Amino acid sequence: MKTLRVDLGERAYPIYIGPDLLGQPELIEPFVAGSQVLIVTNETVAPLYLERVRASLSHKTVQQVVLPDGEEFKSLSVVNTIFDALLAQRFERSCTLVALGGGVVGDMTGFAAACYQRGVPFIQIPTTLLSQVDSSVGGKTGVNHPLGKNMIGAFHQPRCVVADTRTLDTLADRQLKAGMAEVIKYGLINDLAFFEWLEAHMEGLLARDQALLSDAIERSCQIKAQVVGADERERGVRALLNLGHTFGHAIETGMGYGEWLHGEAVAAGMVVAAELSVQLGWLDEGSLQRMQRLLERAGLPVQAPKSMAVERFFELMTIDKKVQDGRVRLVLMRAIGDSLVTGEVAPEQIKGALKRHLAAA
Ligand code: NAD
Ligand code: GLY
Numbered sequence: 001m002k003t004l005r006v007d008l009g010e011r012a013y014p015i016y017i018g019p020d021l022l023g024q025p026e027l028i029e030p031f032v033a034g035s036q037v038l039i040v041t042n043e044t045v046a047p048l049y050l051e052r053v054r055a056s057l058s059h060k061t062v063q064q065v066v067l068p069d070g071e072e073f074k075s076l077s078v079v080n081t082i083f084d085a086l087l088a089q090r091f092e093r094s095c096t097l098v099a100l101g102g103g104v105v106g107d108m109t110g111f112a113a114a115c116y117q118r119g120v121p122f123i124q125i126p127t128t129l130l131s132q133v134d135s136s137v138g139g140k141t142g143v144n145h146p147l148g149k150n151m152i153g154a155f156h157q158p159r160c161v162v163a164d165t166r167t168l169d170t171l172a173d174r175q176l177k178a179g180m181a182e183v184i185k186y187g188l189i190n191d192l193a194f195f196e197w198l199e200a201h202m203e204g205l206l207a208r209d210q211a212l213l214s215d216a217i218e219r220s221c222q223i224k225a226q227v228v229g230a231d232e233r234e235r236g237v238r239a240l241l242n243l244g245h246t247f248g249h250a251i252e253t254g255m256g257y258g259e260w261l262h263g264e265a266v267a268a269g270m271v272v273a274a275e276l277s278v279q280l281g282w283l284d285e286g287s288l289q290r291m292q293r294l295l296e297r298a299g300l301p302v303q304a305p306k307s308m309a310v311e312r313f314f315e316l317m318t319i320d321k322k323v324q325d326g327r328v329r330l331v332l333m334r335a336i337g338d339s340l341v342t343g344e345v346a347p348e349q350i351k352g353a354l355k356r357h358l359a360a361a
Contacts, residue, residue: 001016001017001018001021002016002017002018002214002218003015003016003017004017004218004221004222004225005225006137006138006157006225006228006229007225007229008157008228008229008232011157013031013157013158013159013160013161014160014161015136015137015160015161015163015221015225016160016161016162016163017132017163017165017214017217017218017221018163018164018165018214019164019165019166019210019214020164020166021162021163021164021166022049022052022053022056022125022162022164022166022167023052023056024056025055025056025057025058027160027162028056028057028098028123028125028160028162029056030160031096031121031123031159031160032057032060032096032123033094033095033096033120033121033159034092034094034095034096035060035061035094036060036061036063036089036091036092036094036095036096037057037060037061037062037063037095037096037097037098038062038063038064038065038082038085038086038089038091038095038096038097038098039053039054039057039062039063039064039065039097039098039100040064040065040067040082040097040098040099040100040101040105040108040109040112041064041065041066041067041099041100041101041105042066042067042068042069042101042104042105043066043067043068043069044069044101045069045100045101045102045105045127046064046066048127048167048170049100049125049127049167050064050066050100053098053100053125057098063085063089063091065081065082065085067081067082067105067108069104070104070257070258071104071144071252071257071258071261071262072256072257072258073104074104074107074108074143074144074257075143075144076143076145076152078108078143079108079111079112079115079143082097082108082109082112082116083112083115083116086112086116091116091120092117093117093120094120095120096120096121096122096123096159097109097112097113097116097120097121097122097123098122098123098125099122099123099124099125099126099136099158100125100127101125101126101127101128101131102126102127102128102130102131102135102175103126103128103130103131103134103135103136103262106124106126106131106135106136106141107135107140107141107142107143107150107153108141108143109122109141110122110124110139110140110141110142110154110156110158111141111142111143111152111153111154111156113141113156114141114154114155114156115154119156121159122156122158122159123158123159123160123161123162124136124137124158124160124161124162125161125162125164126161126162126163127164127167127168127171128168128171128175128179129168129171129175129176129178129179129180129182129183129213129217130175130178130179130181130182130262130263131179132163132165132168132179132217132221133179133182133183133186133216133217133220133221133224134179134182134220134224134241136158136161136163137161137221137224137225137228138157138224138228138232138238138241139155139156139157139158139228139232140153140155141153141154141155141156142154144253144257147253147319148249148253148316148319148320149249149252149253149257150249150321151319151321155232155233157232163217163221165210165213165214165217166210168208168213169208173206173299174261174299175261176206176208177206177263177264177298177299177300178261178262178263178264178267178300179263180202180205180206180263180298180299180300181244181263181264181266181267181270181295181298181300182220182263182266183198183205183216183220184198184267184270184291184294184295184298184300185241185243185244185266185270186219186220186223186224187336187337188243188270188291188333188336188337188339189223189240189241189243189331189337189339190223190240190337190338190339191219191223191337192335192336192337192338193337194219194223195291195294195336195337197219198216198294199294201216202294202297202298203297206298206299224241227240227241234321236341239322239329239331239341240331240339240340240341242322242331243266243270243273243331243333243339244266244267244268244269244270244271244272244273244331245266245269245331246269246317246320246322246328246329246330246331247265247268247269247270247272247273247304247313247317248262248265248266248267248268248269248270249265249269249316249317249320250269250308250313250314250316250317250320251265251268251269251304251305251308251313252265253316253319254305254308254312254313254316255305255307255308260301260305263300264300264301267295267298267300267301267302268300268301268302268303268304268305269304270291270295271288271291271292271295271302271303271304271357272304272353272354272357273330273331273332273333274287274288274291274292274332274333275288275353275356275357276330276332276345276349276350276353277332277333277334279349279352279353279356280332280345280349282332282333282334283332283333283334283335284335287333287335287336290336291336303357303360303361304354304357304358304361306358306361308358310351310354310355310358311351313354313358314347314350314351314354317350322341324343327343328343328345328347328350329341329342329343330342330343330345330350332345
């Protein structure tokens with residue numbers, strides 16, 4: 001087992017990564033406050049892993065909420081069903097919530113924990129590659145609004161993260177690939193050596209080699225923990241973690257939540273960001289092609305959906321948490337492993353890049 005730490009002073013917490021961790025109650029026990037535990041999961045993950053997690057909490061009073069599965073259910077009304085369960089079963093402020101599932105379950109459970117009685121502890125047990133490398137770490141929680149992705153939320157750090165790499169054995173190939181987009185993102189934003197390692201090992205990773213997956217999750221979480229430790233509330237460097245996300249969120253919202261997986265939308269969004277960087281003269285064409293090749297080898301889309309008109313695409317991009325004083329702020333690239341945040345790109349340049357990208361489809 002690998003252990004990392006997110007260094008946030010009194011809110012610091014460990015990330016455990018390795019096989020068969022769900023069968024190790026001693027990992028979560030120290031972080032369960034009080035005697036009441038609510039496990040939040042969904043209808044796909046519950047039959048696979050719920051009993052194992054329940055068993056590891058046998059000396060607590062454990063209840064569960066099983067949510068419908070899908071990005072389209074990441075909404076305030078579904079979070080309300082978590083509050084219904086907490087209140088109906090008289091959960092006190094000393095309770096603990098446990099998120100068991102992918103990023104959708106994790107984001108909603110964390111948000112419920114942030115809000116219930118003004119904040120209760122929660123534990124992340126991520127079961128998708130995407131959630132193990134990204135969403136379970138860093139304390140961003142929330143839900144989608146029909147007009148904008150992840151626009152309602154709160155910062156609320158978990159007490160610990162338990163990433164059992166064996167749970168990835170049951171994950172659909174499409175979901176594994178979607179998670180790989182966020183893994184590749186870490187290489188692109190600040191780690192050329194990791195990007196090169198991914199180039200060397202992509203086929204082994206997709207074949208679910210446990211040792212390779214474990215190494216990729218560890219390096220991804222190291223980068224995320226370092227960035228979050230430096231800038232928990234995204235006042236600066238943390239925005240780099242959103243490479244491809246402003247374009248990607250527009251795709252997710254524009255196509256209807258759940259049509260494009262988050263990771264797929266991020267992959268195509270990273271390509272548009274890189275193309276714009278080339279057009280601005282900041283990135284060389286060879287680096288753009290190199291990142292496209294790796295995304296394609298990971299089975300990810302490198303093309304945004306042609307059905308999205310430029311004006312609508314851009315309008316959706318303006319509903320983004322990075323917008324400041326009405327200006328879209330983007331993460332762009334100077335090189336593989338070197339990204340920057342900028343609010344200096346004119347709307348016409350962004351629309352020009354979108355137009356060229358969509359025309360090339
Ligand atoms: P997801 O939660 O929808 O899970 C993907 C699918 O896999 C679902 O159908 C789920 O039921 C299923 N599943 C989960 N674990 C499984 C397992 N072990 N075996 C079989 N099936 C399993 O999607 P995701 O990719 O995990 O997360 C995407 C979400 O995360 C998006 O809503 C995105 O906005 C959010 N996100 C949040 C952050 C953050 O910092 N909070 C970062 C990145 C992404
Ligand atoms: N996924 C972006 C962040 O956590 O900041």
